[in-house]
Amino acid sequence: MADVKKIATREAYGNALCELAPKYDFVVLDADLAAATKTGIFKKQYPERFFDCGIAEGNMMSVAAGIASTGKPVFASSFAMFASGRAFEQVRNSIGYPHLNVKIGATHGGISVGEDGATHQCNEDFALMRSIPGMVIINPCDAVEARAAVEAALLHNGPVYMRFGRYALPILNGDDYKFELGKGVLMADGTDVTLVGTGFMVSTCLEARELLAKERISARVINIHTIKPIDKDILVKAARETGALVTAEEHTIYGGLGSAVAEVLVENAPVPMARVGVEDTFGRSGTVPALMEYYGLTAENIAKKAKEVISKK
Amino acid sequence: MNEARIKELKNIANDVRIGIIDATHAAKCGHPGGSLSIADILTYLYFEKMNIDPENPKMENRDRFVLSKGHTAPGLYATLAHRGFFPVEDLLTLRKIDSYLQGHPDMNKVPGVDMTTGSLGLGISTACGMALAGKIDGKDYRVYTIIGDGESEEGQVWEAAMFASHYKLDNLCVILDLNGLQIDGPITEVMNPTPHDKKFEAFGFHVITIDGHDFNEIEAALGEAESVKGQPTVIIAKTTKGKNVSFMENSVNWHGAAPNDEQHAQAIAELKTRYI
Numbered sequence: 001m002a003d004v005k006k007i008a009t010r011e012a013y014g015n016a017l018c019e020l021a022p023k024y025d026f027v028v029l030d031a032d033l034a035a036a037t038k039t040g041i042f043k044k045q046y047p048e049r050f051f052d053c054g055i056a057e058g059n060m061m062s063v064a065a066g067i068a069s070t071g072k073p074v075f076a077s078s079f080a081m082f083a084s085g086r087a088f089e090q091v092r093n094s095i096g097y098p099h100l101n102v103k104i105g106a107t108h109g110g111i112s113v114g115e116d117g118a119t120h121q122c123n124e125d126f127a128l129m130r131s132i133p134g135m136v137i138i139n140p141c142d143a144v145e146a147r148a149a150v151e152a153a154l155l156h157n158g159p160v161y162m163r164f165g166r167y168a169l170p171i172l173n174g175d176d177y178k179f180e181l182g183k184g185v186l187m188a189d190g191t192d193v194t195l196v197g198t199g200f201m202v203s204t205c206l207e208a209r210e211l212l213a214k215e216r217i218s219a220r221v222i223n224i225h226t227i228k229p230i231d232k233d234i235l236v237k238a239a240r241e242t243g244a245l246v247t248a249e250e251h252t253i254y255g256g257l258g259s260a261v262a263e264v265l266v267e268n269a270p271v272p273m274a275r276v277g278v279e280d281t282f283g284r285s286g287t288v289p290a291l292m293e294y295y296g297l298t299a300e301n302i303a304k305k306a307k308e309v310i311s312k313k
Numbered sequence: 314m315n316e317a318r319i320k321e322l323k324n325i326a327n328d329v330r331i332g333i334i335d336a337t338h339a340a341k342c343g344h345p346g347g348s349l350s351i352a353d354i355l356t357y358l359y360f361e362k363m364n365i366d367p368e369n370p371k372m373e374n375r376d377r378f379v380l381s382k383g384h385t386a387p388g389l390y391a392t393l394a395h396r397g398f399f400p401v402e403d404l405l406t407l408r409k410i411d412s413y414l415q416g417h418p419d420m421n422k423v424p425g426v427d428m429t430t431g432s433l434g435l436g437i438s439t440a441c442g443m444a445l446a447g448k449i450d451g452k453d454y455r456v457y458t459i460i461g462d463g464e465s466e467e468g469q470v471w472e473a474a475m476f477a478s479h480y481k482l483d484n485l486c487v488i489l490d491l492n493g494l495q496i497d498g499p500i501t502e503v504m505n506p507t508p509h510d511k512k513f514e515a516f517g518f519h520v521i522t523i524d525g526h527d528f529n530e531i532e533a534a535l536g537e538a539e540s541v542k543g544q545p546t547v548i549i550a551k552t553t554k555g556k557n558v559s560f561m562e563n564s565v566n567w568h569g570a571a572p573n574d575e576q577h578a579q580a581i582a583e584l585k586t587r588y589i
Contacts, residue, residue: 027449051445051480059472062435066379066442069420069428072449074442089432090469094439098420098429 006168009199010107012146013164014038017075018045020151026073029064031057036166037077037107057082061090061102068100073154076102080109080122080163088128095159096132102160103153109139109163110250111278111295112200112288121283126227127255129161136160136181137227141202142172145225148179156181163199165250167288170203172223182226184234190220193306194238194245198224198257201248201276204292207299208248212306219306230260232268239269244309246274248302253277272312274305314361319528320589325395326356327587330557332391332404334584338577340408343416346567348388350492350525350552351459355392357531358457367397370424376454377443379428381436382461382490383417384569390414390423398425434467436460437487441477444485444545455539459488463495465506471516477545478517486538487518487547490525492554494565513547525550559583 017028018041032055034040043050053060057078064076077083083106084091095102106125113121129137136156140146146164153160172187187202188209197205202223209219220242222234239245245265247258258275265273278295292298329352337343359365363376380389387407394401406412413422417431427443430436440458447454460470477485489509497503506512510520519541523530531550538546554568555561558580572580 049449053476054472054479056469056472056475058434058469059438059441059476062438062469062473063442063445063476066428066439066444067446067449068442069439070443070446070450071373072446090435090438093429093432094435 004170006170007143008166008168009140009143009146009164010038010166012143013105013107013150013162014041016147016150017042020154021046021049024073024154026075026154027051027067029053029060029074029076031055031060031078031082033078037105039075039077039105057087058090061087062094064102065094065098065100068102073101073103075105077105077107079120080106080125081120084125084128084161085122092132096135099134099158101157104161105164106161107164108166110165110200111283111291111297112165112167112250114166114288114291115285117285118282123250123252123278123283125161125163126251126257130228130255130260134158135228138225139163139199139227140225141197141199141223142169144171144173144175144177145179148177149225152179152181165200167200169200172203172206182229182231184231185223185225186234187221187223190218191242192218193310194220194222194242195248195302195306196222196224196235196245196257196261197248198227200250201297204297204299205248205302208302208306211299211303217306217310224257227257227260230264232264235261235264236269239265239271243313244272246276246302246305246309248276248297250297251277253279272309274309276302276305314529314532322356322360322528324588325360326353327584328395329356329388329391331581331584332394332401333387334558334572334577334580336387336391336404336407337571339405340571342571343387343408344384344569345387345571346494346554346561346564347382347461347490347492348385349556349558349561350554351385351388351490352556353526353528354459354488354531354550355388357528357535359392359396361532362535363457364454367425370398374452374454377427377440377456379436379440379443379456379458380418380430381440381458382433382464383430383436386416386418389418389426393423393425433461433464434469437470437473438476440485441473441482444477444482445480447484448480448482454484456485457488459490462489462491462493462500462506462509463503465489465509466504474513474516474518481543482545483542485545486535487545489547489549490552491549492552494554494563494568496565496568498565509549517544519544519546520549521546522549523551525552526556557584557587
């Protein structure tokens with residue numbers, strides 16, 4: 001896909017904040033990472049609506065809750081590691097429990113952070129955020145979806161966790177793309193197996209589909225941009241119609257998309273299933289392609305797992 | 314403030330203290346010690362100072378209060394009940410399965426509670442958020458928060474202090490309940506957070522130290538806080554944990570324990586003699 005236009009979803013996040021600013025009343029907080037989270041784009045255009053909280057993520061999340069309690073929505077941004085990890089308890093108790101209107105813009109999610117390595121590669125945020133009642137979790141697959149997701153998050157009444165990536169990804173969706181919170185997207189149809197991806201891994205699933213097609217295997221590809229609440233209907237339908245399923249995510253295989261899908265299927269339509277993700281290990285430094293290869297987050301591995309689950313039907 | 318009003322406030326604070334004892338006795342658990350230590354401050358805030366309306370608890374331009382030391386919810390609930398936010402008899406449902414009076418304050422369940430708190434260190438940050446929102450929107454409401462002296466061992470309290478000072482939140486008044494005791498013992502022995510005055514001063518606060526049981530001093534300090542511009546104020550209120558219940562005073566054992574029937578009867582009898 002070398003000829004395809006590539007943009008990081010974090011870039012789309014910063015741009016979306018600017019686009020939405022004239023239309024809606026909200027403020028943006030960051031914890032000294034505005035240049036990296038891309039809220040800096042907003043800061044430049046709307047300095048009076050941007051507040052840096054310094055390197056104090058816990059305080060930032062509780063401040064966000066206080067602002068939201070007065071009726072003003074807040075975007076609070078940091079790296080996924082600190083937004084969901086460092087500040088977990090503040091997100092749970094100050095934002096989640098009172099169900100306040102705070103939108104967490106967590107960038108640098110997953111292994112594709114790259115060279116910064118394990119301390120900054122957050123592979124646990126879906127698991128952490130899924131455990132908070134009422135928290136909506138969105139992980140867009142491209143810049144178009146990311147832009148739409150930011151507006152959908154703003155219009156949703158309650159806390160939302162949005163994961164954005166550092167790495168530039170191909171644009172998969174057209175300009176007419178309509179984002180529906182909580183609804184999976186059928187990216188490509190197929191009959192032998194379903195590949196369920198989220199974020200970065202949606203394009204990888206589409207590549208895996210092409211590999212499988214060469215072996216005359218027909219794979220359906222579903223994009224789950226909303227990890228919670230998850231679209232049960234599209235998953236159950238896919239399981240029933242294709243009889244086997246593989247999930248793919250830039251996240252530990254414990255507690256993320258794979259777990260969420262397994263929970264749905266085991267209760268509604270059990271079929272042979274495999275989870276592609278980071279397998280109970282920490283990340284490491286490396287270029288993004290090298291890391292994706294190292295951790296098996298590749299089209300080849302997804303295709304291999306697809307053939308395995310098909311053989312178990 | 315004239316003598317007659319002070320007398321009235323003292324009697325209201327006594328009502329609040331009786332409410333705290335009744336509620337924790339009925340619940341058979343809860344935190345009476347630190348509730349009793351802030352009863353006078355809460356009484357002054359809710360009956361004299363704050364722009365609030367029990368008939369319209371979500372009034373947009375109301376003054377806000379955050380009980381950062383959320384475990385002393387019985388003190389806040391008793392104050393709100395006597396101020397008319399909900400029936401006083403409901404205090405006896407504290408911590409029960411079908412009650413709206415949760416063990417720690419819940420803004421979505423209790424009329425008059427402006428922020429959900431309980432986890433120490435978080436409340437003061439939320440108060441900063443409310444104060445900042447007031448500044449952004451050009452509103453003239455003020456934000457009050459009571460933090461515990463033990464709570465000041467939480468790093469987040471100082472993150473919040475840095476924030477309040479950085480954004481010149483002069484509409485924020487932090488009140489530190491300096492009763493000197495935390496669960497494991499005297500604060501200076503468990504993890505000494507003192508000197509609070511010098512620390513807050515270094516963080517850019519206007520610092521006032523008072524006797525937290527003296528209504529004239531409480532009034533003067535809150536008035537001074539309102540007149541300070543360009544920086545937040547902290548009122549360091551020296552208080553007695555378990556104030557006005559003889560066997561609870563200055564005893565760490567009453568941080569998180571409820572009176573039994575006999576102790577309840579004694580505490581109520583003692584408090585009833587204090588009406589003037």
